[in-house]
Amino acid sequence: MKLLLLISGIREVMAESEICLRENGSRLLVHPDYRDEVTGAWFNPGYWGGRARPVSSGGRGGAWFITAGSHEMVLREYRRGGLIAKISQKAYVFTGESTVRSFAEFRLLNQLAGMALPVPRPVAAWYRKTSLLQYQAALIIEKLEGTTPLAELITSLDDGAWQLLGGTIRRFHDAGVRHADLNCFNVLVRDGEFFLIDFDKGRIMDGTASARWKASNLERFARSLRKVAGEAAQARVWESFVLGYYGSQST
Known part of the structure; x- marks a missing residue:
């Protein structure tokens, strides 16, 4: 059963494998192992300063290796490819929180890790609505060291x-x-x-x-x-x- 708490004006919903937070217009999912650590600022590469290093191989850019205390992680923004990226590189159509891409990937990774499949464990997922019909999103996962x-x-x-x-x-x-x-x-x-x-x-x-x-x-x-x-x-x-x-x- 999910437990609904009210802490410092932030609504927190706890489940066995995720904590749901609302912070300054953003929505976050956080793995319970990282409770009380992750904030919305973690999804801004500028927040990390020299502790954020761009990932160079594959993808469309928008990914960084980050260091949080003793944790090595990867921050990835969701970015569009193809012709539509010329119009809007980061914005996606909002059709409901259950379809937000960062939340869906977070929950899938949690499920796959629970099945003992070789995937990185999710740390946290974030999205923020930029208009009534659009949102931006990002995901943080644990870095697979030495790969x-x-x-x-x-x-x-x-x-x-x-x-x-x-x-x-x-x-x-x-x-x-x-x-x-x-x-x-x-x-x-x-x-x-x-x-x-x-x-x-x-x-x-x-x-x-x-x-x-x-x-x-x-x-x-x-x-x-x-x-x-x-x-x-x-x-x-x-x-x-x-x-x-x-x-x-x-x-």
């Missing part, structure tokens, strides 16, 4: 590593997890382990047409490998990847 984007390792990983990656992706698919942008920048590598990041617009699917979305997910990943490393490199590693993917099939 390297797969994009930088495509030609150096051996066949065994590609099989392990195939098996990792299969774990997500067996759990019904559809990553909306499965590419080689959203796979991180550390000592033979693989992690998926950036679950914006991701979701847990029902069983309807599961083969179709899984195949589409794999083809998107293959296109990313070809784009970054070339067709020959993608073809060289794909057999091992597929062997790991289907070799880990649940029975």
Whole structure:
């Protein structure tokens, strides 16, 4: 049961895996492990000064490594791509709090972490309405220390590593997890382990047409490998990847 408290004029709603805050026109979700630490200022890169370092690989910009005490984290603003970004890079249409992208990703990451899938743990999510119909949003996650984007390792990983990656992706698919942008920048590598990041617009699917979305997910990943490393490199590693993917099939 959620508990409703009134503390210093801020409405706080507590659930087992999240704390909901309202602060100066903003809305926040905070993981209970970070209660009484996170404020709306955390989502402003300027607040961190020299403790904010831009993330350089992949994405559309708008991401920073930040240091909060002993915690290493990643702050990411939600930014549009394509032609619409020329009109409004950060604004999204508001259709209700349940559909706010930062809140949806926070809750999905919480769920995936609870399923013991290799993802970063969420710290906090934020959004603020900029008009009646628009909002801006941002997310903070724990940094996965010592990791390297797969994009930088495509030609150096051996066949065994590609099989392990195939098996990792299969774990997500067996759990019904559809990553909306499965590419080689959203796979991180550390000592033979693989992690998926950036679950914006991701979701847990029902069983309807599961083969179709899984195949589409794999083809998107293959296109990313070809784009970054070339067709020959993608073809060289794909057999091992597929062997790991289907070799880990649940029975």
